[in-house]
Amino acid sequence: MWGARDVTVRFDGGHGAAPALDAVTVSLPRGEVTALVGGDGAGKTTLLRALVRRVALAGGSVDVPSVERVGFQPATSGVWRTLSVAENVEFVGAAYSMGRKSLTARADELLGRAGLDGARDRLGGQLSGGMRQKLGFCLAMLHEPDLLLLDEPSTGVDPVSRVELWRLVAEAAAAGTAIALATTYLDEAERAATVVALDAGRVLAAADPPGVVAAVPGQVTVSDRRPDGDDPGPADVPPGSDDGPSLPLAARTWRRGTAFHTWTPPGTDAPPGEKVVPDLEDALVVLSLAGASS
């Protein structure tokens, strides 16, 4: 099975700063989508770049197919801005030595489904951000790779196109491709076979979405007012704040829409509020808080 084992990546040359990835192990089974989730700086991009051997490993190893059997869409979309859409396709097709017939058929299908058919003559740099993302996604999939690595492919993509992109991802998985996809959209993560939650370069949880939720310690309550009173201090205390072993109520409370969600660790009294079964979003916040307080 492809993946990463005990991968550590340092950008500080070993000078003592926290590593960007700290002994990260992930498995990427064929035929499955693995979603990488986590806040800014969690290590999602670095993990994908480690898998395509674009960053040096300070420790551990990656097991991936040969480079021509991997598709990678970087966060910057991977589109050549000075080439037209059609030229981008030609260029990538040639790089993978695709035959004319299969390249034409595959490009027609992908560009059509991504809604880019009418944009073939436009320069990559003249596409909207969402269109560029979609083209980058098509380029990464063009040669039907065995391992597909996608860095936030749907960021900036309109909701209708996101549905179609996800269909293409699901079809590639059904055809046997192993897929790792970094995403900030938890509705996408919910559809993955496995969710890998990263925080500060470490894996907090790796399981199917219900398994991630089941890993939540303690309980979550919801209230329409802040449980810590009318003077809450900062509205959103970021997960991972340096509050020591027992986080104050304010640091365990986060806002979702008009409601306030509070995590209560095991063995502690919950504030007033309705006890709820956490969803994936709650679970990721709690796991990050629990990691910060342990």
Ligand SMILES: Nc1ncnc2c1ncn2[C@@H]1O[C@H](COP(=O)(O)OP(=O)(O)OP(=O)(O)O)[C@@H](O)[C@H]1O
């Ligand atoms: N080229 C680099 N040089 C130095 N530090 C880097 C470099 N790339 C990433 N980092 C650091 O590594 C850590 C992980 O970053 P990474 O980009 O992998 O996170 P991420 O989860 O993809 O975040 P985001 O969602 O914001 O893109 C961060 O602390 C980041 O500052």
